[in-house]
Amino acid sequence: MKMERAVLSFSPDAIRKPVTYLLVSNYKLRLNILRAKVMPGEEGRLLLELSGEEDRIREGLAYLSSLNVRISEVKSFYKVDYSKCTESKKCFQVCPADAIELRPGSEQPVDIIEDNCILCEKCKEVCPSGVFTFTF
Ligand code: SF4
Numbered sequence: 001m002k003m004e005r006a007v008l009s010f011s012p013d014a015i016r017k018p019v020t021y022l023l024v025s026n027y028k029l030r031l032n033i034l035r036a037k038v039m040p041g042e043e044g045r046l047l048l049e050l051s052g053e054e055d056r057i058r059e060g061l062a063y064l065s066s067l068n069v070r071i072s073e074v075k076s077f078y079k080v081d082y083s084k085c086t087e088s089k090k091c092f093q094v095c096p097a098d099a100i101e102l103r104p105g106s107e108q109p110v111d112i113i114e115d116n117c118i119l120c121e122k123c124k125e126v127c128p129s130g131v132f133t134f135t136f
Pocket of ligand 1: 094095096097098099100112113116117118119120121122123124
């Protein structure tokens with residue numbers, strides 16, 4: 001059993017396709033939707049956690065690619081500007097997913113742990129220095 005996270009991006013046309021259903025029914029994957037953004041007429045996004053046989057995950061994602069669903073890593077949706085960090089630790093205090101790593105006094109005093117991040121943007125909301133940028 002393997003677990004993998006991926007962000008799926010759909011064109012407005014592809015939003016009508018039952019992609020999560022297809023992953024469950026055709027590839028026997030278990031899905032956990034961690035974040036979703038779906039608006040009429042706009043590109044839709046889903047942050048998914050997929051669990052199942054490694055081959056099935058690979059085949060399922062390949063199938064989605066064939067439907068013009070773009071598959072991206074979580075880290076491609078955030079940026080951390082280490083040079084702006086004043087070590088307020090506010091991000092660490094609000095993160096609901098244990099996804100903030102602090103390294104006090106170092107050149108990169110704060111970072112995001114990609115495997116934990118759910119792209120909720122709470123760290124960005126509380127940061128007084130504009131360290132975090134998100135493009136989900
Ligand atoms: S977006 Fe920020 S607050 Fe939200 S899970 Fe990721 S690191 Fe934590």
